[in-house]
Amino acid sequence: MLFRIPVFLLFLSCFTFAVAQKPVVFNKKSYEHIFKSAEVYTLEDVESNLSFDTISSATYQNKFVPNKDYYPKNYNQNSSYWYRIKVRFDEDLDKSSVIEFFDQVTDYIDAYFPDENGNYIHSRTGADLVFKERLFSHKNFEFLIRNLKKGEYYYYFKVKSKDKVNVIIVFRTVERFIQYGLTEYLTYGLFYGMIFIFSFHNLLMYLAVRRKQYLYYILYIISVGLYEVSIDGIAYQYLWPQHPVWNEYAYGIALFCISSFALIFTKELLHVKQKAPFYFKLINAVLLLRLAFFLVCLLYNPDWFKYKFIEFIPLSIGFVTGIYILWRKRYRPARFFVVGYSFLFLGFVIKIVHILGYARHIPGALGYYSLSFGFLLEMVFLSFAIGDQVRILKRKKENAQKQIIKQMQLNAEMKDNLNRELEAKVEQRTIEVKKQAIALQQQNETIEKQNEELVSKNSLLEQQSEEISRMNVLLERDNISLKTSIEKVTDARVNATELDFEEFSQKYPDKEACYKFLAELKWESGYACLKCSHTNYCNGKVPYNRRCTKCAYEESVLHDTIFENNRISINKAFYLVYLIYNSKGTISSHKLSEKLGIRQSTCWAYASKVKKVMEERKKDLRGIGKSGWSKIVLDKKA
Template sequence: MRKLIYIIFLSAFISTHQLSAQRISGSSTLKIDDNLQERIFSISQLEFFEDSSNLLTFHQIIQPRFQDNFKIRPSFNKNKFDINHTYWVKLSIDKTPESSKKWLMEFYDQTMDLVEIYAPQDNGNYKKIVLGDAVPFGIRNFRHKNFEIIIENASEGISNYYVKIRSSQKADIRIAIRSLNRFIFYALNEYFVYGIFYGMIAIIGLYNLLVYAAVREIKYLYYSFYLVSVGIYAMCVDGIAFQYLWPNYPEWNQIANGVFNYSIVLWAIMFSIKFLNTKYRTPKLHYSLLAILGIKSLLFLIGLFFDQKLFEIKYYDIIPFFFIFTASIYIWYQGYKVARFFVFAYGVLFVGVVIKVLVNAAIIPHMTMVYYSLHIAFLLEMLLLTFALGDRIRILKDNRDRALKRTIKQIEVNYALKEKVNRELELKVQERTQELEQKNSLLEEYNHQLMEKDEEIKRINSLLDKDNWRLKSSIKASFQARLTNQLLSYDEFQRIFPDQSACLRHLEEFKWGNGFICRNCKYTKSSKGPKLFTRRCSRCGHIDSVTAGTIFHGVKFPLEKAFYIAYDIIANTEKQTLEQLSELLDIRKNTVWNFRKKTKQNIEALQLESPHWYDILMMEEEKEKSK
């Protein structure tokens, strides 16, 4: 902060002296006087001629008949400068040979592309001195960011200096006549202030780069890029970049301002989006910022490849910073405390940008403090944004500490509750243990009684088994007699073959009960097939089912009904008509007729390959007896 106060004080000091010098100078003729350290002439105080044809030469403009064209135009300012015209400036100096000081002429605006100074010599000729940011820096007599030449003061009389100026940007034509001592004092102090300014940018940028390396939050990297862009842009505006960064590449000066102006907007928007989290806190302003960045990028590309006039500071350059400022105020208003220093930072920068635009448009008169307003705004903004980043960390730390305290308090409460529950559980366990011991003794008593009852039940079950066997034998005998006499009804037949599985089990027993024989290769070993009631030949892999090779293979209706139709034919009952069987079995009459026909045609083959239905029932009875 002390450095900032010193910068403001020094800028005010320089501004005061420059303003006093401007008030002293009332015309473009200057008499060298040791009592005055410097005099500064603005374009409105100088005699000049605007050459719209760009064809006039120095030999033409120094002709006596042309001198009346040089006039002072008090209303002319930087905003009226036409980049398509050539300007010829005439400055008359009344020399004082007895002066004890050396004097020089200085041009402040470092963005002028070409400055040709025609200095008068003692022999009556003129010496041409070429300066400007379109020529290499090394050709200058003074290795200084501004343009300076020594004024010859060896003889008396008035000497006319002619200056030819061409610029692709609006030039602020301002000529200072000052002593060499004054120049050295002014230059050293100015470079000292620049050193502080750029040093702070470098330190803050390096600090944020190290923070990014530690925490890996992209916003710190964006902020570092933003600071680098601010630093280089300020160096371009001051002429420092041409002196130290690319002295042998003057063509860079034509686009450097636009490139780093765009870079400032790019990284300012990216940093603001991440810092304020605009995507979730204010989606409308978030997409507005992205749209502004897109438009700025388009203007940048047009300026880079087609029209470099767009690189000058315009009124619309305020818009990105206005939206960032608005978004920060809105988010702060919504309760996001982290944004408070951010609001102050971009508020200062917004004011600085507005002042710079007004100065560039010549709406505000030139003053040193006003000229360096953007530098001061950048400096204050960097400090406040650094405070904002630190404040964000502090707020997050406070939130974390409060959350940790709440967690610790909750853990203590949970521990106390756990202890209370454990004590209650111990009491409950003791009570339940006593109850369980009592109930266990009762259970042992009941178990003893159950064992006695079980013995009694086993004895009764053995008697029941005997009675049940006798009953089953009686029932089988009754069914056998009924089957022999061909008197089984459909309901009685269903008790023997209630479903398809029962039919398939009987077929499996009769077909493979005495061993498997592959119908394909006659091999006798097999394994289970992929489905129930199938076998796979262990040699050829042929899969055989229980119905394959029988009249029941491929039957499209329930197998137990097919069994009954076959039984009705084999038992030679056939007392039921097709209509009766169709209604009884709930099968279409054509289906019953087709299966009966098929059965009759193959009955002899079936008698050879399959047991008689009577034998089927007899085998079932034998199985029951064996069990």
Template sequence: MSNKSKPIGLSCWKSIIVLFCLLNTLASKAQERVLLQDGISKHIFIYKEIESFVDTTNKLTIKDVIKPAFSDKFKPSKTFTPTNYQYLHNGWYRIKINHSQAVKNSWILEFFDQTIEEIHFYTPDHQGAYSQQSFGAARPFDQRFYFHKNFALNLDTAFKGDRIYYFSVKSSHPSNVMVVLKPVVSYFKYALKEYYLFGIYYGMILIFSLYNFMMFLAVKQKQYIYYIIYNLSIGMFEMSSNGIAYQYLWPDSPEWNGIAFGVMLYLASISSMLFTREFLYTKTKAPTLNKLILVAIGIRTLFFGACLFIDEQLFNYKYIEIIPLVICYFTGWYVYKKGYRPARFFVAGYTFLVLGVLIRVVKTVYPYNLPFGPANFYSLSFCFIMEMLFVSFAISDKVRLLKKKKDKAQSRMFQEIKLNQLLKDNQNKELEKQVLLRTKEVIAQSEIIKSQNEELLNMNELLNLKAEEINKINEFLKRDNIELQTDIEKVSQARVMSKEVDFTEFSKIYPDNNACFKFLAELKWNDQYQCRKCGNVHYFEGISPHSRRCSKCGYDESVTTNTIFHNSKIPINKAFYIIFLMYSSNGKISSYKLSEILSMRQGTCWAYSNKVKKIMDERKKELKNAGEKGWSKLVLL
């Protein structure tokens, strides 16, 4: 008996030691519980008060996660409040609330991130079974229990003791899992105060927009339209981000609500850069930065197209807006350093905006030990208001500067008008003196002129008789000259067409475009005009020289249409001479010789001479015995 009792006693001691170690381990890892107390207005679940793990299979149910085997998979939050960065998988969370104390208040649980698409909340009953409540941004707004931008549900305090609540979160973007325990009274008090502040905030944005619209009506500058679009886009972005837009503007459109913030952010970014260009006169004051802004607008638009038509998940990369913000901020500093004073308010406003973005970046990149509060939660909204305020100052300063310049210009103009009037008065007095002196001289000379006029009348009668005789002689000479000139032109043209002449002599026959066009018109329509479109034979003068416009269909045919000169890039008289030389030399003159004669590029002469040579080869039979008519056979196509 004594031999068997020793090993049994040793075994019992070992079991006690193992059990003690296990209990000690569980106690060290036990989740902290939150005690319901009527004296608190709210409690945020932080650090060890909220535990989580990620279901990479996306298949686990509440029956699976409440099993003891899953207890060790839940880990306490390492940040002030957990954030689900693995948004492709279900995130499971649990909180422990103690109902031991008697409480009079009704309590709710509120989820502050209203962009979470699916939340399934599981509440235990006294038998250990769990009931499910589902809500999220992917569901129509009217399915919520409370008509509020945040998700909220009532907490059942009927059962006493520690109660563990589970909930799963799934979204298409990183989610901030901030759970707050509040009495219902505090919840409504905070909600009313928050909505009151929202009304002030969005009212200020509307006031800024209305102010700029009035400025646009007064000044008629498109920069105010850009800034109105920017203000309204920022307002809509804020409403889309905090859930107000989903609550009041599109409560039945969860799909649009998922991308509305990205669309509004794009409009705000583009309108901000366009406003910067117009307000700071970057075309003249900073040409390089102006080109950089245009490139940024193009790239941002391409990225927006990729977000909209390729992958809507790209909308989650909000911090791409830092690039346009930095460009606008640097442009403001640069233009201010160049001496443009209204830019100082622009820089001040964007300094607040940069500060707000930096706070948001710090919250995202380094969330550890960063407590929740209005100062950091609404910091960007406050910075937006300050930016709009200072930019409004900048716009007013710009208008004041323009008014000052206008007043100075008007003052200068009035001084010039006054000086001109004084000069005009002095000139009028001097002219009056000169007119009086001249009048006396004219009266004295009028008598002399009167006697001379009588003599001139007699002479005029004799001159009229001589003039009639001279006119008759001139008419005979004019006829002879016309006939002689016509004969000379015919002889010259015949000489040009029949033998080799230089370009100087050739230019006398076709000295300008008009002479060339006149020749082409006679060559084209020597027989009779006929419209190429409808066959009509009646025409009016066309728009270009020597062109003809159909009186029926209105087709205007230029003189070079359907000729070798159509769409030619070289002067038409030189083109005439190239054809003449090619025809007279039977196509044997080189492009180098043509370049030397006409002072043109050899490549141009080579291309055009080849075009003529090709037509000569095609019409070799027609040109064989054409003589002088060979010219026209090369011109018309």
């Protein structure tokens, strides 16, 4: 007995709580009702494992709490939410009715309706199910009320969605549902018809004037249409009814296209690159970041498409760019652009307010379709902006044509005046020419006489020229002989005495002269490739190098000479060898440093190298005389 008392009290408390939920009363005059606020009780199923039998039991009745928002929401997308409504039919209703859910992105909705016997019938629908499984072929979710007899009833709904949704529950009679559905689809037809008309009109304009702004505008409004049909569920109904998984990508792809083509269209319409370079760079940066986010969502996690609020960033950038160009640059088409974006911005804000649960302050249709209204008004005013730009261009063209016509008239007048002036000048010039002709005739006679004298003088000059040519030939022979004598004297002096660097440099003035001497000395007996022994060669990359025409091996003129890997200038190296040889190795490194202007350590190292070669080739150099310095440069052991 004591055990039964707590159970009875618990049952009584559950019954008391259940009665506390006020019923929504319907009669034959009721044709539509939207459940909101405390008319809907909610229970969060965190583990998503509660069955209907469990939540409908007396134990769970007191766990349902009144909805705190204007419309219920699934704040935790990992949970399932149970919703309960209570209705009372004051009389038997003779009209069929439905319960409708509005938010088309809801993944699953399970409904439990009581029948005449008090048993509950289960029905299921949702965006993740194939479209043909719905009770009605409609973009929203509907459940047919099977029991309309007089009395009070509880209806249970289980909602599970990975997106945040507004659980808008509406009671409608079938007649009202048909009227509402036809009106809604007609409105959508008008909306998408306007998108089609705008697209077709701007396509014709693009084909006529070939301005890219029309093409970007077409892509933008087509993207708007794609987004609207995706978010309204119409695309799912008519385009991919067998593939509900596409619903997860469609609106995300459409939003990306809207943002991208809107910013590109903004750049093209307002000439942002010329009028606002900073905003041009900013728009490009936003486009790249938006593309990166889109690729991450598409390839990594499509659930991130639900973060639609990021579209506020490109929308704001385009809006601020239009305001800047209108305010600072006074570009007239920007006024319609700013007005259009203002409506879109306002629609976006109203939509956000509606999503955040403040719908009670906004009329239902305006809150739900605010973004569509914003897009529609934006398209109208963007068309005005394009038309205004065309009018400006037309006005400029007309002004340019007027200036051209005016300039052509001035040119014609100037041409007539110039013709008259030219005719007068031609007459005057003709008289002068006649006078000059008489004078020229007299001059011609004088010139003819002078020509006869010049002919006789020319014959004399030809004779003198022949004599000069003969003398030049003789002088040239003497010069060649003299040059040869000078070279012989210089060579003899080089080999006979010790010269200073300036005198020595006259014989070997630069690197080219030294390389030439080494080439003649090195290949005196003929050329043979070190790699393949081929005897034909061509010039190498460095002057006087020789490249084999067979294997392309290039041999340096310094290879296998005492100057290979030389670190001082070649003409100084020549002089150093010359001094060491003439002094028979007795000249000191200090003296060499003083004569050549090179560090004493370098002179010592190089002198040691030369002396070593002289010592090794002492027998070969015996009896050659002072000219033997040039014979040691080819020492291959150096």
